[in-house]
Amino acid sequence: MSINISYQLTHRLITFIDSNRHREFNWGEHDCCLFIADWIMARGDRADLGDIGADYRGQYTNALGAMRAIKAAGFTDLTALFDALLGPHVPPLLCRRGDVVLIKPELTQEIALGIAGGDGVWALSQNGVVSLPANSIQYGWPLHLASPLVQSHLGGRHG
Secondary structure (H helix, E strand, C coil): CCHHHHHHHHHHHHHHHHHHCCCCCECCCECHHHHHHHHHHHHCCCHHHCCCCCCCCCCCCCHHHHHHHHHHCCCCCHHHHHHHHHCCCECHHHCCCCCEEEECCCCCCCCEEEEECCCEEEEEECCEEEEEEHHHEEEEECHHHCCCCHHHHCCCCCC
16 A cells, blocks of 8 residues: 555544544444444445445444344354455454454443444444554454455345
8 A cells, every 4th residue: 555545544534533523322223233334334445345334324223133133144244344344354453443343342342333443442332432552453354455356246235
């Protein structure tokens, strides 16, 4: 990645985080999956992915509904869904700033998606975006490695 592209990506990430900093969590409208879908569109370098959240927006209102929507789409869990959308997940050390990551914060059994931020992770809380330590990353999906053939793999549903 050239310095110019890296600078542009960092600027887009900062702008995206700032615009979502105080936006409240809302299942089916602004949850961790849709936060990631919005980020992928805001990045500007993965137009081939389109809006990966299009089939899910407004389709559920709680965690159980989100899981049902994932299962109805043919996936066993969040990891299987994002493996299909972005390619196989990788260990945390292969993730760079701006990549999608699956996190499990300390002191919780919950998992969620976030955005690698260099030395930490940006993730949604009930009251907006928070920063979490990098050791909360379980694995991730480097967006620079995502296959440009994703649309054909998913039957063109997300384009």
